[in-house]
Amino acid sequence: MPDVSANPKLPAATELAWLDDPSIAPQVVTLTAGTLRLVIAPAIGGALAAFYESTANGPRHWMRPASHAAFTERDPLRMASFPLFPYCNRIRNARFGFDGAIVDLSGNDPRFAHALHGNAWRRPWQVGALTQNSVDLHFEHEPDSRIAGDWPFRYRARQRIELSDQALRITLSAQNLAGRPMPFGMGHHPYYPRTRQTRIYADVAAMWHADAHVLPTRLGPHPAVDALRRDGLSPDAFDLDNNFANWAREATIAWPDESRQLTMTAEAPFDHMVIFAPVDDSQLCVEPVTNTTDCFNASGPREHVGGCVLQPGEELSATVTWTPKRM
Template sequence: MSSDETTTLTAGDAEVTVRPENGCRLGSLRIGGAELLRQGDKYGAFPMVPWCGRIRDGRFRNGGDSVQMPLNSPPHAIHGTVRDGKWRTARTPADKDVESNEAVFTYDLVDPWPYPGKVTQIVELAEDRLTLRFGVETYGDSFPAQAGWHPWFKRNLGNGGEDVVIDFSAAWQEERGADHLPTGRRIDPLPGPWDDCFGMPDGVRVTLTWPGELELTITSPEQWVVVYDEQAEAVCVEPQTGPPNGLNSEPRLVTPIEPLEATTTWSWRRL
């Protein structure tokens, strides 16, 4: 189902709703009628492009260019620009000759991002998993970029069950400074609560378990994930192509011949 404001995919008892007019965020993910995502215009699960997390002082360099981004989380810039824009729905399962249960959305990078380019997000739903894919292309000059997802999972599903349990094994944790940015040191992972970036060189794998209800596993070929569980209402598990401040510390260039691509899969089973 698709309208000017939402696109809904269904598979078995799973349903996901995408809101292209609100930053192409997932507004809802329901499994067997249970809503997994925190509701609200700022929540759900939003894309982080062309950077993830914070940029220190909103500044980064691209070759000889010094770029200043708006400080939307003073004194830093946070979570990219595309979550604030209206995306275009390029394809839905209702379109002719579309056999897969997926929808495709696009967004042109515009001011305040200084480099023209295009972002594509593909959302594909199956009965037991959701797959999200990004492609970031340039229309001209090369530029550094990151891509990732920022889901807000409900801490409690509201059915009288227990709160979610987060389980993962990371090779390292990025030491967090007082400014919430990595210091550049890698340390042994610390116990939560977290607002921290972890390294998983063999790929991201984090499991969320609502005891007696549902187990959801987030995987990605990328090696970075931010885990945030400092709020009472929700927890966040954010697979991404680089760490916070990565446009400065771990830049990955989008070039005319090499786009930036990323993917994550969320799979689930009933308990």
């Protein structure tokens, strides 16, 4: 078994300066394969801190690297990517009806009026099996009635993270440990470098239009759908924080000015994709998810809404792969 007791020396770069902080370095796990590197922060929501290629000119980032504040403030929103369990995106007013009762998630985070992204991204994950190029991360949720808005179902989540010299592969899985059915969804929330020339390509069927609270109103056509399917979508073209239904489970983020691209592929039931590209902003997310926003309250065909119900003991697993390519 390779020696993984210490992280390998990383190239000096402003974006990765936090690795020189003695209070941060012990918090991360680094995987290596060929020239690819993946830095993981298990204690900060099981998040990825950096995914890059080591080059003679310094790191070439395939995801936006974490900021120093992401570590000091333990904020997954400023990481490179983080897992979403047991649902993705917002739940209207932090409430929904299920199995004859109201599930009240209000109060779990005063920053948000609507429940956001579940709870696994707010908790530390445990490191399991670890090699030079792979790691298992585990999170088990035990409901606590003393915590306002706590998810009331017991479940176990896992990330199997594998890095080859060609790609990053993450298998997400969850098992319902409650003695009753549990509503469920999962995903990952990657941020990408954003430039004026960045383009996104994906075969999608339609977009969920949203209100001022970023909650879905109707599924239908939009110029962004046409751009994604044809000439590529510029992140600057629209002010987006929207779900796209029934994509082909493949999307490419391209940086033609840098002669490179990153292709993300996903297995079912990752049948939904979110694009977060706010206007006049540096953020860009293209997220594989199993459910649309507010899926537990949404009406419509299951293929348009997503999500599922896990029976007691039932487990769901699916893989997302990111493949970099130099043109």
